[in-house]
Amino acid sequence: MASTWGAVTVGPTVPSAYLDNRVPDDASYGLELHVPMAAACRAWLDGRPNRSVVYVSFGSLVTLTTAQMAQLTEGLCGGAMPCFLWVVRASETATLPEGFAERARAQGRGLVVEWSPQLEVLAHPAIGCFLTHCGWNSTTEALGAGVPMVAMPQWSDQTMNAKYIEDVWRVGVRVRANEEDELITKEELQRCLREVMEDDDGEYAHNAASWSRKAKCAMSQGGSSDRNIMEFLAKFGHNK
Template identity: 55%
Template sequence: MEEKREKAPHVLVVPYPAQGHINPLLQFAKRLASKGIKVTLANTIYLTKSMKAKTGLVAIETISDGFDEGGFESSESTETYHERLKEFGTKTLTELIEKQNSSTLPFSCVIYDAFLPWALEVAKRLNLPAGAFLTQLCAINVIYYHVYLGKISVIPQESGTIYVPGVMEFEVSQLPSFVSAPGSYPAFRELLLNQFSNLEKADWVFVNTFDRLEGEVVSWMEERFPVKTIGPTVPSMYLDKKVNGDNAYGLNLWNPNTGTCMKWLDARPNASVVYVSFGSIAALGPEQMEELAWGLNGSNNYFLWVVRGAEENKLPNNFVEETREKGLVVNWCPQLEVLAHKAVGCFLTHCGWNSTLEALSLGVPLVAMPQWTDQPTNAKYVEEVWRVGVRAKLDQKGIVRREEVELSIKEVMEGENREEFKRNASKWRELAIEAVDEGGSSDKKIAEFVAILNKEDK
């Protein structure tokens, strides 16, 4: 006797296999699950084995990237990894969907990271509607879209300005590094531009931002794609507190020094600590590391600095011991808990989008030290559009010197614009909560999507 098929929506979520991409998609998946939708996240075999997962109502299945024992680090090159990810991912994603679709709870649609345009082709071949998920600021996506169309040419000069239709005018140094320095990291540049290779075929385009943050840019994009802004994708505990048990992302590649960090922060005065982190990928050169270290020391503020284990050898000799009274250096920390702590006065960051969005969502002013990819553009928004901090200036060698580190921290922590930065940061926090709260712009768009899924499954 044939098993009875359940009449309930079931969404398959397929992230690009990196923590900074998995976490926002997982948070979106949790939002969908909180509204009664069955959600399954397809992670790679290697990352599923490597991560300690607490995903709540979201189920986990696996696909292969062709490197099941070592993941990205075991590939000979970025190009090789992406080639095998497409080859093995296409095959195993197809098998996963076909297997599930012969069960009592087949998939209703696929939501895929736009870094994986082949996932859209799989979904369409199997007659499933599909939505792309863009993890970055909407303005970044528009810039890359213009480059993909050939409307923004390669920029050989080191200075000057360029106008991006639908966004604004930028100095070359404020554009994503794959635009301002197109010869750098060609494999990643191709990955970013290929997001638009078949985007017009997607039934929905979800973006990890919210309308009030960049309204005009969102409107420009909505005229061209079926865009739904559904951010910020930050655990509910730190925003509207409406999703039960959603107090962390749930997936981590590293073990945070939670107890050590929080105990240390608890002993510090309100708004007295500079939190410093450059995320999970960015690696500072030894000279920049030394300048940053002594700049932090010279600012005369307490500091909590995340230095990954592989980067510790770049610290100045005896720096940790000499600054023990005012600083704490750890390999990893629970960033959301730290940013939410009353002792933190500002966040010195590389301006990756996840980190920037977390700071905005928690009302923390910023000192921006962008390194590559979208970070220079995010830093422009931090300093000039949202007015929640400053961007530290580079010297002629492309280094932020210790004096500039000190000056930037002091400007945010005690300068004449300090109150404006704090006021604006608090405003963006309120608007972020408003966006995801019941009836807010992002919540409304998620609800519209859920209504479509429920209607199609009846």
């Protein structure tokens, strides 16, 4: 890209508090589409062992069908599956089975919230896996935090991001839908979550930690992104 049309690559563009800590008080993007239930998420995660929780979020735009939500709820609550923290926007709660959120919390199986402080959640030691739609922000945030992923892309660049997650970066796996009804079954979901959470040879956790180090190195003073942005600014007379 640089040699063909002069692109200057920078990033990941994640707040400094979750990368190099060079910018004081830079702990958020300064904009939230919804009000995050930060205190509830933090308190619930603090009571869980390290790497024991699946974080589930499909971003601000993805809308799953009622049939798909049913498969997810059954998959997340089935058998010996790990605990989960699931973001279900207020506009989507009607697609959950009646009383599901209350039962999951009462049984200690999981916490359902309408929005979460995602950066803080991904950085929490209790998180062992991120079930994600593979939006670019979510993908780079997980890489920066060193969290393995289960990819469930929906459209646009998400399928390409899922390809990188599974086959290039090797930090997770991608769920496969049935050809007949295009649903992700509860069995397929559980298979993928077990593969990533159990991670018998440690490949996903090792690779995720490696990419986290690379992200932090790139944004730190003297790193590739730091050098690129300084060289770009120098063209406009900025020399600091």
